[in-house]
Amino acid sequence: MTLKVRILPCGLLIPLIFLTGAISAQPWSERVQDLIKNMSIEEKVGQMTQLTVDMLCEGEPYAITVPFKISEEKLEKAVIQYGVGSILNVPTGTYPGVEAWHQILTTIQDKVQESANKIPVLYGLDHVHGLSYIRGGTLFPQPLGLACSWNTSLAREMAEITAYESRAAGVPWSFSPAMDICRNPVWPRLWESYGEDVYINTVMGKATIEGFQGRDLSNKTSIAACLKHFTGYGLPLSGKDRTPAWIPERYLREYFLPQYQASIDAGALTIMVNSGEINGIPTHADKQLLTDILRHEMHFEGLLVTDWQDIHYLYDRHKIAHSLKDAVRIAIEAGIDMSMTPVSYDFADLLVELVKEGTISESRIDLSVGRILMVKEKLGLFETTHFPVTDYPEFGSERNQEISLQGAVESIVLLKNKNDILPISKDVKVLVTGPTANTQRSLNGGWSTTWQGEGADQYLAEFPTILRGVEDLIGRDLVQYAEGASIDEITDMDLALQKANEVDYIILCLGELSYTEDAGNINDLNLPDAQLELASELAKTGKPMIVILAEGRPRIIRQLAPNSAAILCAFYPGPQGGNALAKLIFGDENPSGKLAITYPQYANSYTPYDHKYTEDRDVMNSGLSFNPQFEFGFGLSYTSFEYSNLQLHNSEVSAVENLQVSVDVKNVGEREGKEVVSLFISDLVASITPPVKRLRAFEKIILKPGESTQVIFELPVQDLAFVGPENRWVIEPGDFELHVGPLRQKFRVK
Missing domain, CATH: 3.40.50.1700 (Glycoside hydrolase family 3 C-terminal domain)
Incomplete structure (x- = not known):
C-alpha cells in the first residue's frame, strides 16, 4: 500500500505580504451598494455595533431575569432606534436548547422587518469546541486536544458537525478557530489554540474553516468562521492573559502571520483582534498591523471585529486615549469594522459624533459597513435567517457523539x-x-x-x-x-x-x-x-x-x-x-x-x-538547557512501528521545485494502530540563526499488525523559506537535513 501526501503551500512561505498601495476597490454587490447609499450615518454606525444579548433581556446585563425574556422596549431600542448590526453570546445564567434559540433569533429578526432597511442581525457564539452554548448539541475535544490527534480530517468533520448544529439553532457565526500560536505554556488560553507549532496551527485552522464554511456559505449547513485573535495573543511575556507581548517584526512575520494568511487564502470571512498589546501598542490601535499588513499585504477583505469591550479598554486599561471618544477614533482609524461594545451604546453615539464633526470620514464608515453587509449577504441572511429545526435530524445525534468519542480517543x-x-x-x-x-x-x-x-x-x-x-x-x-x-x-x-x-x-x-x-x-x-x-x-x-x-x-x-x-x-x-x-x-x-x-x-x-x-547545549556541565519532560510530537502506542527506506527523489533541488520524499512504515506489533508520520527539516546554515528543526508535513496512517505502507511527501521547496534580515521571506541555497521518525537524510537547495 502506498499513501501519497502532497503538501501544498499553505501560507507559510512567501505570501506576498510586502506589497504597498491602497486597498483594492471592494467588490460589493449591487444590493450592498444600494443599501449603503440609502443608509443614514446612524444606521451605518449601528451596523458596526455589536451588543451582548443581555442588552435585549429583562433585567440588567450579567443579572438578567431567569428564565430569560426578551424585553420589547430594549429590543426596539437595539434593532429600530440604533439598528444594531450584530448580537452575541448566551443569556446570562441560561443554557438554551434549539427551540429556545429559535425563539431568540425569530424575535430579533422579526423586529428587523419593522426597520427601514430590513438588514438582518448577524448573531455569533463561541463555538470553540463544538456547540458551547446550545443545549443538546455536540461538544468535542478542545483545540489543543484536537491538535494532539494530528488528524486534519477529524478536525474538518468536527467543524462540519458544528456548523450543521449551529445552523439548526439559527446561529450563523462562530468565534473560532483560535489561531494563537502559544509559546508560553503558562498562558490560560493555551488549550484554545492548536499548540506551539506554526504548521499544525495552519493545517488544523484551515481544516476547521473548510468544515465551517463549506463550498457555499449560504447553505443551511455552513457558518462563517472567525479567526482569532489577530495576532501575537499567545505570547504574553508574563504568561498571563491580556498582558504585553514583545515580538520583533521578523519573528511576528514568521510565526504569527502565516497561519492567518493560509486561512485568509482558504476564504476565512471574519477575524477577531488580539485583546493585548505588542511592543507597547494595543492591537486594537495598531494601524500598521490591522490595515497596512492585514489589509494591504495579506489582502484580507472581510469583517474585522473587536474582542469584548476592547475599544473601551484603549481608554481605561491601556491608557493611550484621552477619552472614550478618542479611543473610538483610534480604533476606527486603525481599521476596526465592528465593535463588540457590548453592554452600552457609547460606541455608536460617539462614532456618530466623530463622523458628523468630520473627524472620521463617511467613506471610512462605508468601507466597514460594506464588509459587514457582504458577510450577511454571503451567509444568505437577506433571504433566510434561520431554517426549520426539522431540517436538521442529525442535531446531537448518536453518530455525532461517536465522532466526539473518536476525537477524544485520538486526542x-x-x-x-x-x-x-x-x-x-x-x-x-x-x-x-x-x-x-x-x-x-x-x-x-x-x-x-x-x-x-x-x-x-x-x-x-x-x-x-x-x-x-x-x-x-x-x-x-x-x-x-x-x-x-x-x-x-x-x-x-x-x-x-x-x-x-x-x-x-x-x-x-x-x-x-x-x-x-x-x-x-x-x-x-x-x-x-x-x-x-x-x-x-x-x-x-x-x-x-x-x-x-x-x-x-x-x-x-x-x-x-x-x-x-x-x-x-x-x-x-x-x-x-x-x-x-x-x-x-x-x-x-x-x-x-x-x-x-x-x-x-x-x-x-x-x-x-x-x-x-x-x-540546546550543556552549559558549564550543568546539563542540557533543552531538557523537557516530553518532547513535541511524542506519544506512545500499544503497538510498534518500524521506519525504513527513506528516499529523496533528488538530493539537490532548486527553490522552485518540489521536494519528493518517501518512507516505508510497518506495524511490527501485535495490534492495529495509528501512527503519525512526521517530516521535520533542519536548515543547517542560514543568515538568521536557524532553529534545530521545523515541522513541515505529517500524515496519520492506520496499519494492521504486519502491514506496511509507503508514505510519500511532496513538499514545495518554498516551504523552507524564512524571514530574513530585511523582514522579507527568503530561501537561501545550502544544506538541509530531513528527519522522518529515526531516519535522517541530507539534501541541498541550489
Missing part, C-alpha cells in the same frame, strides 16, 4: 507505559482517585455550557466522568473511589490510601478544573502541592499507579513521573473523555495522540521544540 496522549503495564485487564480491582476523577469540568474546560465551564457538571451530567467511564466499562463492583485531594487541598487522603491497599491498580486523576482568560491566570506551572502529596503517598503503597493528567496546559509533573507506571495526558478531551480514557486504559482503544506542545520539566524552562542551537 489523548500516552506519555509513559513502563513495562507495557497498559492496557490492563478488565477483571482487576482499581481505585479511581484524585481531584479530576469525578467532574466534567476537567474534561471540557472553558466555553462549555458556560463561559468558565463551571456549568459542565450540571448540564453535561449525562456524560460519564473518568470515574463513571471506568465503572461503566468494567463494572462498579471492581471500582473503589475516594477523592483524596481537591485541586489544591488534601481532603480524604487517608481513605484513598486505605482503599489503595484493597485494589490491584491505582488510577490517579490530576490536573485542573475549567477556566479561560483572566480566571485561568496562575503564578506557578507546578501542580499544586496537595496533588503532589497525594501522588507521593499513593506511590508508597507499592501499587502500580496510572496517572491521568486532565488539564488545559502542561502542569509540571517532574516529581511524580518517576513513581508512575503509566501517564496519560488529556488536554480537555470533551464530554466523551471519561469513556475515551476508560477504553484506552483497558485496551478497547489503542492510543495514537502525539503532543502538539513541548511538555516542560521545570516551571521556568519553556523552550519550544523549534528552538535555536544555542538553547
